[in-house]
Amino acid sequence: MPSSTTTPSPSGSEAPFRKALPWVLFITSMFFLNQIARMLLSPLLVPLQDEFSLSHAATGGLLLFSAVGNALSIFCSGFVSSRMHHRRVIPLSVGCYGLALLMLSQAATATHLQIGFTLCGIAGGLYFPSGMAALGAVADRKHWGKSIAVHELAPNxxxxxxxxxxxxxxxxxxxxxxxxxxxxxxxxxxxxxxxFGRGGSFCGEPPGKNTLPALFRRGETWMFLALIGVAVAMEWAPFSVMTLFLVNSEGMSRADANTLIALTRLPTPLFALAGGWLTDVLGEKRILTYSFVGCSLSIMALAFAHGTLLAMVLFVQAALPPLMFPAIFKQFAVCFEPRERSLALSMTMPIVSLLAAGLIPAMIGLCGDLGSFGIGFFLLGVTGFLCLPVVYRFGARQAA
Structure with a gap:
């Protein structure tokens, strides 16, 4: 584990968080645009399914095309950010996403949809490694937990x-x-x-024959990959197919389904902020154990709950994942040097994107075609329990 945890900063002294907060919020706003553009595609799946006469599997498969593009883009982001400052990569990603959405809006066939979703994924994937690098540059280390918690308001x-x-x-x-x-x-x-943006006025570490083997020989890389992969899957996959599930399995109208989904997400910004505080109070191991167990149980319960009970389960399932990310990324920031972070993210997040935002939603959609979305939810919940040994080692490694 690297002993140095310095960030690119014009001053060696630690500044109050309130001075960094406007720039943290500005970066967070870019993350919000990245995420809202991506998540808007999910509630649009029902009208897309109707207009283009798609099966559940084919509709969920559109998210796989987006995930493939996203994974490819994140992988290539290491090469991009090694030649372009992170502060420039951020608007490049958000702007290209806007252009991709314009192209997708002109789709006339299912093939056009697949191409459009892929382009959206490619555009969106450039943001995250550079966004995290810029975030670490505008705030001192002692404020990283709060910075990450504010940043996590964007997806929530x-x-x-x-x-x-x-x-x-x-x-x-x-x-x-x-x-x-x-x-x-x-x-x-x-x-x-x-x-007007600030933060990340430096390039990332370029991928190379020396840096990549060293990265994947480190235990911290694989622990981070497991934790972030399962956490993103438990947050993103249920949301991405929930409108399809509620309309086709529970008999709700599209408007009622989207309204319920929005209502169940109302507490999540508070939980995202609480995640940073609870991480400091309880420690990474304890908060991750509680949140992984609770989220796994709530996702598995989606297979059996109906009516009012289902609505209650959806509130719990939506609230718990935001607690995980401040703990995961706080440890990530400690384990990797500032110039290594974008490289580490660009090498690990493609796998996360393919699994969490592509293969798992497609698997749940396939289960829907086979007659039971619930089987897909249950299998996803099981993966959360399988990750608990990694959570334990993650906490033990940090304590050491």
Whole structure:
């Protein structure tokens, strides 16, 4: 484990968090645009399925195309950020996502949808390694937990707003107009950050024949990959197919399903903020154990719950994943040097994207075609329990 934990900073002294907060929020806003554009695709799956006469598996498979593009982009992000400052990569990602959404809005066939989803994934994948590098550069180490907690507000707010934005858009336009409106927001945000953004004014470590073997020989790399992979899967996969599940298995209307999904996500920003505080109070091992067990049980319960009980389970399932990420990324920031972080993320997150945002949602959709979305949810919950030994070693490694 590297002993150095310094970040690129113009001053060796530690600044109050309030001075870094505006820039943390600016970076978080870019993450929000990245995530809301991605998550808006999920509530649009039902009208896409109807218009293009797709099966459950084919509809869920669109997310696999997005995940493949995302994985390829994250892998290549190490090469991009080694030649371009992270501060430039961030608006590049958000702006390209806007252009990809414009192209997707013109789709006329299922093949066009697959190409559009792939391009969206490619555009979105560039953000995360550079976003995390920029985040670590604008705040001192003692404030990393709070910075990560604020940053994690972005996906949790996106989980809430994406279904609501889709339904509001449907009052005035169709799915094509919804994508075009999101594209305009993305392009505007990218331009603002390009002009006024701060953080990440340095390049990342380039992938190479010496750096990659050393990275994958480290136990911390594999522990991070396991923890972040399962955590993202338990957060993202149920959300991505939930509208399909509620409409096709529970008999809800699309509007009611999206409203319920949005309501169940309302507490998640508070849990994201609480995650940073609880990590400091309880420690990484304990908070990860509690959240992994609770989230696994709630996902497995989706296979059996109906009606009011299902709504209650959805609230629990949505609330617990945000508790995991501050603990995981705080340890990640300690384990890897600033210049290593974008490389480590660009090598591990493609695998996470393929599994959590592609293969697992597609698997749940296939289970739906076979007659039971619940089987897919149950299998996903089992993976959370399988990850508990890694959680234990993760905590033990940090304590050492």
């Amino acid at each position: 707010l996106a989980f809430i707003l994406a279904p609501s934005m889709a339904e509001v858009a449907f009052l005035f336009t169709d799915w094509r107009g919804a994508l075009q409106a999101m594209a305009a927001l993305s392009l505007t945000g990218a331009l603002l950050f390009l002009l």
